Amino acid sequence: MVRRLPPLNALRAFEAAGRHLSFTNAARELGVTPAAVIHHVNNLEETLGLALFRRSNRGLALTDVGRNCLDGFGVGFDQLAETIERATTGAPDRFLNINAMPCFAAVWLMPRLSTFEQAYPNLNLRVAAVQQTRGAILEADVTIRYRPGPYPGCHVERLAEEEVFPVCSPTLADQAPPLRTPGDLRHRPLIHDEWLRIYETFPDWRAWLDVADARDVDASRGLRVNVTALAMAEARAGHGVALGRSLLVQDDLANGCLVRPFAAVYPVSFAYYVIWPKKAAIQKRVSNFVEWLFAAVKSGPRRPSPAAMQ
Numbered sequence: 001m002v003r004r005l006p007p008l009n010a011l012r013a014f015e016a017a018g019r020h021l022s023f024t025n026a027a028r029e030l031g032v033t034p035a036a037v038i039h040h041v042n043n044l045e046e047t048l049g050l051a052l053f054r055r056s057n058r059g060l061a062l063t064d065v066g067r068n069c070l071d072g073f074g075v076g077f078d079q080l081a082e083t084i085e086r087a088t089t090g091a092p093d094r095f096l097n098i099n100a101m102p103c104f105a106a107v108w109l110m111p112r113l114s115t116f117e118q119a120y121p122n123l124n125l126r127v128a129a130v131q132q133t134r135g136a137i138l139e140a141d142v143t144i145r146y147r148p149g150p151y152p153g154c155h156v157e158r159l160a161e162e163e164v165f166p167v168c169s170p171t172l173a174d175q176a177p178p179l180r181t182p183g184d185l186r187h188r189p190l191i192h193d194e195w196l197r198i199y200e201t202f203p204d205w206r207a208w209l210d211v212a213d214a215r216d217v218d219a220s221r222g223l224r225v226n227v228t229a230l231a232m233a234e235a236r237a238g239h240g241v242a243l244g245r246s247l248l249v250q251d252d253l254a255n256g257c258l259v260r261p262f263a264a265v266y267p268v269s270f271a272y273y274v275i276w277p278k279k280a281a282i283q284k285r286v287s288n289f290v291e292w293l294f295a296a297v298k299s300g301p302r303r304p305s306p307a308a309m310q
Contacts, residue, residue, distance in 0.1 A: 006047050011073055013040035014052060018070035021060045074279060095124045096285050099140040103195065103228035104272065105129035107248045109144070112302055116292045123285055141286050143275040151275050159272040160247050160297045163265045164203050167244035167258040168235050179261040182214035189240035190222030193231040203266040208243060212264045247272065247297070254301035
């Protein structure tokens with residue numbers, strides 16, 4: 001079958017102009033003059049017999065047909081770039097760039113990531129455990145964050161809900177006087193995770209104690225750390241009681257390193273979200289990782305290895 005396609009330069013000019021909604025910025029990206037971009041776009045519209053842009057004093061705007069063409073051409077160029085990269089590198093896949101909050105990456109993601117690597121041995125992973133701006137999110141293949149957005153140009157799916165409740169070591173829970181009610185926390189050191197202060201509405205000890213009707217407990221005392229993993233390590237070591245987040249403490253609760261002395265939880269509006277650029281949606285490595293991520297959350301606590309149990 002013979003494919004009848006407009007000149008590639010015309011398609012590239014339209015796709016760039018459509019993304020930028022600017023002939024000048026498209027020309028700068030392609031390394032040509034604005035006049036050349038306009039010429040290619042005009043030729044493409046004449047060839048197709050369609051108006052792709054509405055031109056006015058306010059600037060460029062895509063027509064409905066132009067918007068549909070931009071989406072389709074963008075997918076086509078992404079697929080072409082993927083094919084060329086695989087051919088030139090000689091590898092079936094390349095890096096998958098994952099960005100996640102430091103606490104999520106260290107406590108939940110990294111201990112599970114080997115199962116994904118075993119399933120896809122030809123895919124190299126690059127994990128960045130940092131707080132990021134929207135621009136950096138667009139540079140990643142997959143990002144995990146608390147906030148649902150908005151993230152223009154990205155797909156966003158809710159990954160898991162979050163609950164907040166006290167956790168501590170079994171030994172600390174059973175020490176005299178034992179922890180029976182939230183008011184008994186007056187007899188235990190508190191561990192404060194100050195990393196959560198970047199989220200103004202995320203509960204601290206004062207908020208949780210108020211909900212648990214333990215207002216007479218001094219919420220200001222105790223150890224303060226700025227990394228969630230440190231807070232959990234101190235709680236496992238029996239140095240105090242920390243506010244645990246359900247997804248991050250599920251493994252420690254399952255293997256008995258931590259216990260949950262009270263049933264009360266703090267209702268939070270936070271949840272984990274998976275974000276990936278729409279241009280990455282066609283990439284099989286991205287869809288494979290997103291599917292694995294949801295399956296891993298659904299499977300619940302991670303089973304410790306036989307070596308870790310010895």
